[in-house]
Amino acid sequence: MKKVKVTLYGVGAVGSLIAKFLLEKEGIEIVGAIDIAKEKVGKDLGKVLGIGKTLGIKVSNDVNSVLSKEKADVAIHTTSSYLKETYPQIASIISHGVNVISTCEELSYPYLTEPELSKKLDTLAKKHEVTVLGTGVNPGFLMDTLVITLTAVCQKIKSIKAVRVMNAATRRLPFQKKVGAGLTVEEFRRKIENREITGHVGLEQSIAMIADALAWKLDKIIAEPVEPVIAKKLVESKEIKVESGRVAGLKQRAKGIMNGKEVILLDFQAYIGAEEEYDAITIEGTPPVRQKIQPCVHGDLGTVAMVVNAIPKVIKAPAGLLTMKDLPVPSAAIEDMRKYVKV
Ligand SMILES: NC(=O)c1ccc[n+]([C@@H]2O[C@H](COP(=O)([O-])OP(=O)(O)OC[C@H]3O[C@@H](n4cnc5c(N)ncnc54)[C@H](OP(=O)(O)O)[C@@H]3O)[C@@H](O)[C@H]2O)c1
Incomplete structure (x- = not known):
């Protein structure tokens, strides 16, 4: 062969x-x-x-x-x-x-x-x-394919929430830069605005994939503004030192709205020094499903x-x-x- x-x-x-x-x-x-x-x-x-x-x-x-x-x-x-x-x-x-x-x-x-x-x-x-x-891993699995797979045991679904919290210090350098680690808050906001850094790309795609799998016709997908997570003390990765008051990473959320109600919420947080790392999926439905992976799956x-x-x-x-x-x-x-x- x-x-x-x-x-x-x-x-x-x-x-x-x-x-x-x-x-x-x-x-x-x-x-x-x-x-x-x-x-x-x-x-x-x-x-x-x-x-x-x-x-x-x-x-x-x-x-x-x-x-x-x-x-x-x-x-x-x-x-x-x-x-x-x-x-x-x-x-x-x-x-x-x-x-x-x-x-x-x-x-x-x-x-x-x-x-x-x-x-x-x-x-x-x-x-x-x-x-x-x-x-x-994401998009591609943790906040979409895995969510879709878990819905297989549900007869009815009211809402879906997926949260991913990770310590950016464990990730490759381009990723740490992409989440703004080490910047001042002003630099972070400017770089996000002129798209020098993107934050996580894919939350809207994950929501659309879940909705498609469930044949949900969403009114809209709302991507909330990307927000900095500010270090409360010195935190560091192998490559980047983040002083207290500077940006350790970011948090961002996106929502799927159907018939005026929030039915899908994705919450992504990646920053240096995150103490609890996890991937959690909650499905409110019949039966309800609560799944938590700890620590979160290593992204790279x-x-x-x-x-x-x-x-x-x-x-x-x-x-x-x-x-x-x-x-x-x-x-x-x-x-x-x-x-x-x-x-
Ligand atoms: N879906 C997921 O879960 C997932 C996970 C990890 C990464 N990603 C994505 O995968 C992509 C790669 O990530 P990365 O960290 O490896 O980025 P990276 O370190 O910047 O690597 C990209 C490489 O591709 C080269 N390149 C850029 N444009 C090219 C072109 N037109 N033809 C040939 N080569 C080209 C770059 O060269 P230059 O440096 O000269 O530009 C660089 O060497 C990113 O978009 C990242 O966000 C997705």
Whole structure:
């Protein structure tokens, strides 16, 4: 049986963690690596990953040459959060007849913000007989797919609440920066306003995915303003020191409103020094469901797992643009990848 061939599109923080995990796994072979970062282009992937050996794969910014040189079964795409930016990248992967698994947050439920691009991706994917999936730990699992799965034991549902609280100190540096750790409150507000930092992207997509699964017609989705969490004492990560009075991270909430009532509430908090870390889901209904994961699922480890575990399911899925709710029940693929998918 042939190995499952993977091309990396994006070798940043998450792409590198995924690459290192793939190198440990049986039955998988990395056949190409794409990135535009000057310090990476032209270098051996092993060097870029800092694993102390070369892999014979040069990181390239020439998308067409990488994708046509050796046909991959799947491309793992980890460049950016917004579909307007990633659309041409994803379209080029599809046009080479390669399946796509992407961590682009808007792609986790792209019909919400980009209905036209979603249609185009679906048509293109069907034409080239490949599957496109946006996934990750969140969006992709904790505040949507897991919530949807838990609703399976309910006969009636009044409301759903999901809360994720995490200590940003345990996460990769781009994430700590994205939540504003170390900034003054004024800097934080300015950077949020001019979109230099984004906060968490995906709460609205998660709400839309849950509503779609339940066939709830929401009146609207409200994303509340992103608020800073201010350090009450000195808190620090390996990379960032946050003095008392400065921003340790952020909190943000989004709500799904139906018939004038709040039926879905997602509450996301990520800051350095969070003492209690957890993922909690509460479903008010018949029967009620209360689920709490403690500590919260580690975001980076969880994202790497979600992406790699999705490989066999995506290879076997029907062609087109899919979301996590369209795939079979998610599960780990811990054995030799060839056992899950015959390539
Ligand atoms: N759904 C989830 O649960 C989840 C979880 C984790 C991450 N994410 C998302 O996944 C994405 C990647 O995260 P990250 O932390 O790895 O970010 P990162 O460290 O900034 O890595 C992105 C890499 O892609 C490169 N890149 C940017 N545009 C490109 C293009 N057009 N073609 C090729 N390469 C390009 C970047 O180069 P430059 O540095 O030169 O721009 C960088 O090397 C982010 O949007 C993040 O929010 C989602």
